[in-house]
Amino acid sequence: MELFGRRAEKAALDTLLAGAADGAGSALVLWGVPGIGKTALLEYAAGAAPAATVLRCRGTRMESGLAFAALHELLWPVMDRLETLPAPQAAALRGALGMSRDTTNPFLIGAAVLSLVSGLARERPVLVVVDDAQWIDEATAHCLGFVARRVAADPVVVLLTGHEDPASGPWEGVPALEVVRLADADARRLVDAVVPAADETLVDRTVRAAGGNPLALHELPTLDREPDGEAALLPSGGPVPVGPRLRRAFCARVEGLKPSARALLLLAAAEDRGDRHVVHRAGSGWGVDASAWDEVLRSGLVRAPGARLEFRHPLIRAAVYDGALFLERQAAHRALAAALPTDATAERAWHLAAAAEGPDEEVAALLEQAAEQCLERSAGPIAVRTLRRAAELSPTPAAAARRLAAAARAAWTAGDAAAARQLLEDAERLGGEVPVARTSGGLRGILEFAYGMPERAHRYLVCDMAVVPEPRRAVELGTVAVRAAWSAGRPDLQQEALRQVRAVDTGGDPDLSELMPVLRNWWSCYDRTGEVTPSSLAPAGGTVGRLATAACELLPPVPLVQAWGIEGGLLDVLHVQAAQLRRRHELAALAAALSQTAVLDLATGRWGAAETAAAEGLLLAEEVGADHVATQCRSSLGALAAARGDGRAVAEHTTRILQVSVPRGVRALSASAYWHRGRAALLDGRPQEALGDLLCLTEPGDEAAHHTFALFAAVDTAEAAVQVGKADVAEAQVVLLEEWAQRTGATWARMAGHRLRALVRSGSAAETSFRAALDVAGEGGHPFEYARTRLLYGEWLRRARRRADARIQLAAAAEVFDHLGAEPLRVRALREQALTERPAAARVPDPAAAAVGLTAQELRVARLAADGLTNREIAAQLLISPRTVGHHLANVYPKLGITSRAELARIDFARGLRLSAAGD
Structure with a gap:
């Protein structure tokens, strides 16, 4: 062994x-x-x-x-x-x-x-x-x-x-x-050897319960009963079940003690907190005297440091409890309940529950009260266990359903979505959907929005708005319904949910009455009637900032806030929300807040902070099983990978995104995946492939069609279309962004509109648009896109032979890309910058250019490269791929005995072409 x-x-x-x-x-x-x-x-x-x-x-x-x-x-x-x-x-x-x-x-x-x-x-x-x-x-x-x-x-x-x-x-x-306990790492290895296919939950639970005892590590994973079974009755989980060999070993030692000492040990095992005074009071009616205490302490099974009682090993306590008859355990719990002080509501409730033989409404109500106290101190898992036990003791199905629904809500708050879903299903089986929706606060729609299909979530949420008794909760459900419709890319469902939100009667709630105009104004940005003005939503207007104290369900989706250009105050709001959620240990909501924070950090150039927030959010979301939130975090990581030129990471993240989003119809996430793929291809010099991915966002009925993300991706779509010579596609993207900029006044949209207009114009009109893009006030808050504008402008200036002006723009762009870690664009900016630094001397005739055997296509590529065009620009003119251009240049350089484009500029390719034609 x-x-x-x-x-x-x-x-x-x-x-x-x-x-x-x-x-x-x-x-x-x-x-x-x-x-x-x-x-x-x-x-x-x-x-x-x-x-x-x-x-x-x-x-x-x-x-x-x-x-x-x-x-x-x-x-x-x-x-x-x-x-x-x-x-x-x-x-x-x-x-x-x-x-x-x-x-x-x-x-x-x-x-x-x-x-x-x-x-x-x-x-x-x-x-x-x-x-x-x-x-x-x-x-x-x-x-x-x-x-x-x-x-x-x-x-x-x-x-x-x-x-x-x-x-x-x-x-x-x-x-x-x-011989002491095994270290946790060794204990985990032992469990893996005992049960090779054990999942992480079983391993963690076994290692925690066994306390490093190898025999327990062998027995616990293979016990027939569940760990939440009869022995696990107390708030902290109670005594863990013990296998037969351990039970015999420990109980044999207990049987050698006199009856009063054995009674004392059972009371100590049933008392969850190790309170010596409570055990002493409870034992006074059981014949437990000083001699019994002396015998128990001499046995070495129990220690008594100060006012506490501690078993020498957790499994001794478990074996003592597990080895007693059920009637003996009942009597012990009743004695302990009677011995507790009057303010120990939760402990008394649990002892009475452990002693209950069947349904008992009085004990169930006491447990429910104890669960409320647990929720007040953010002890969600204990509240769930308490409410589940209260449901078991409930004398009617309706009462049981109500308590199970409350347990589901507590489980969701604590970040255990799987338990919340199961509890909700159990509650609905006993009490029906409508009563359970009322008790749980419309939890089925929230769960469906976080883990399932947004269109189904919308249906649940809109229905449950009319069921929940509190107006504030109805508003929260309605706003989540709007978000669900936005995620599904369904403007019609958005309008339906908006009508419901606007129709909610505040019921005299002063806080809600003050908040409703803010919400109505904000959510109006969802419909496209033009009734809302950008200034009313701007940070100065306070709309976003005033949501800081509201429930996290009321916060709008960050991409939409960005689209309207009013995200200035939202990052602070999210930081406040995240701090509150972290204190309350609400993991699912915290993961969601971090996923949104990452999006804002990414846009404003805090890429390190974005990566940290997305990675932590992903870890938390996977821990609690929040698929959609995990996918949102992957979207931010995919966007970073695309900008950094990490094609493998882009492929990995977008594949994982689409595996979740496509079957569930979450078009917002699908659109983000296609956008990141398209941008990655564009930055890698594959504009045709990029255009194929990016156009999906604007195709009605496509799995990735989504208006908001189509707006963001328009800057990449238009650039790809220009590179492949599709002027009509590029023009459509320009118009899309210009119309949005006119409607919203969003800084990013105005800058992008000018930049795209410059791409489709020529001459002085193009430069006017480039200058207008760079002059948009506040665009410096989006350093990546601002640097992209400078890069495109610098390339235009170089082609116009204005090398000094080009160097200024290209150097500034390269510096930003270097700071951010945007490697593909940094390399592109430096390459363009190098081309501006070649001397302007006249070309030296080289009659050997044709004699060395350049093909006609190689001559064309070399001539365009000598004129300063990039591989992508040459490819667009000759209708070949940038990779083929690179292949031709790799052949040209050794044939001409040169090593760089700068040397190409000194060769008279016009004469070489004439010689080649004469030879033909």
Whole structure:
């Protein structure tokens, strides 16, 4: 059997065995709680001494009263060696072993065993192994203690195991080593070996419950009953279930105590907090007196530091509780409930629940009250467990359904979506959809929006708005319904939800009455009637800022805020929300807030912060099973990868996004994936491929069609269209952005509109548009897009032979790209900048240009490259791919004996073309 961990223990045993091999004897007592691995260490020692004579015995309770029973087992294999002993010793040992009627003299018996072992050791080393020494009979124990203290001169190792520190008793004076719990890493390896296919939840739960006890680590993962079963009744989870071998081992020790001491142990096991005073008061009616306390404390099973009671190992507590009869446990819980102070509502409720035999409304109500207290102190998981138990004790299906619905809400708040969904389904089965929607606050729609299909979520949310009793909750559900419709790319459903939100009666709630105009004004940006003005939504107007104190459900989706250009105050709002959610340990909502924060950080050039927020949000979302939020985080990571030129990461993230978004109809996420793929292809010099991905965002009915993301992607779509010569497509993107900029006045849209107009214009009109794009006030807050504008303008200036002006724009763009880590565009800007620095000297005729064997196509590519065009620009003119352009240039350079484009500029390709034509 493989031993996991145990490096210190194995080293100690190896040292003893090595000493025996060199002729020195020793003894060691390995002690610790049952199941801690002492027997496994004995097996290790026996396996590590293949050349030794091994004598074994094991103590048992049934034979603990039979004098020399263990010694008989130990010496049975070598009984024939009795004849080698001196006559008095042999006679005494025969009498002890029942082989004669000779009188047994303890000293002679000990001396006989020592002589026997020493005689065997003259032939080969001897290993004496005594397991469960606490159960061997007293006569054998004294005999072996005598031997263990006297083997130093012979190659003999005596190993014993027991439950107690052998500081006194028969092993007094024998060296001892406590075997302690396994480290968590070793415990996890052991569980993996026991149950190779175990999931992480089972491994974590087992390691936590076993407390490093190897036997428990073997037994717990394979128990038939669930860990939330009968034994797990108390708020913290109660005593964990214990397997049969551990239960027998611990209970055997308990059975040796007198009844009052056993009663005290059961009360201590059932009392969850280790409160000595409560146990003392509860035990006063059970005959628990001072002698019972003394006996329990002397047993070593329990310690009493100060006012606390602590079991020496968590599994002792579990075994004591699990080994008691159900009626005994009931009585213990009732006694503890009566002994609690009046303000201990939760503890009393749990003890009464543990003692309940069937439905009990009074106890269920008390549990419900305790759950509310748990929620007030953000103890969500305990509240869920408490409400579930309250539902079990509820006398009517309606009451059970109400409590299960409340448990579902608590589970959702705590970040356990799977439990929330299951609890909600159980509640609906008992009480119907409408009552459960009322109790849970419309949770089914929230869950569906976070984990399922947005169109179905919209349907649930709109229906439940009319069911929930609180107007504020109705508004929250309505705003989430608007977001669900936006995620699905369904303007018609957006309008339906907006009508519902505007129609909510505040019911006299002053806070809601003040908030409603803000919300109505904000959500109006969803419809395209033009009734809202950008100034009313701007940070100065306070709309976004005033949402900071509202529920996180009321916050709008960040991409839409960005589209309107009013995101200035939203980042602060999200930071406030995230801090509050972190304090309340609301993991699902915190993950959502981080995913939105990443989007804003990305747009404003804080790429490091964006990556940190997206990575943490992804980790949290995956932990709580929030698929959609995890996908939103992947979208931000995909956008970063595209800008950084990491094609592999782009492919990985967008594939994972589409696996979630397409089957569920989340077009906003699908659109983001196609946008990132398109941008990555564009920056990599593959405009045709980029255009194929980007146009999906504008195709009605496409799985990625989404108006908001089509707006953002228009800057890439138009640039790709220009590169492949599709002027009509580029013009359509320009018009789309110009109309949006006119409607919203958004800074980013005005800059992008001017930039795209410059791409489709020529001459002075193009420069006017470039200058207008760079002059848009506030566009410096979007450094990546601003630098892209400078790059395009610099390239235009270089082609216009205005190299000095071009260098200014290109150098500034390269600096920003370098700071951000946008490698593809940094390289492009530096390459363009290098082309502006070549001397303007006249070209030197080179009549050898045609003679070296350039093909016609190679001459065309070389001539355009010499004129300063990029590979993509050459490809667009010659209707070939940029990769083919690179291939031709790779052939041109060695044929001409040059290494750079700068040298190309000095060659008279016009003459070379004439020579080539004459040769043809």
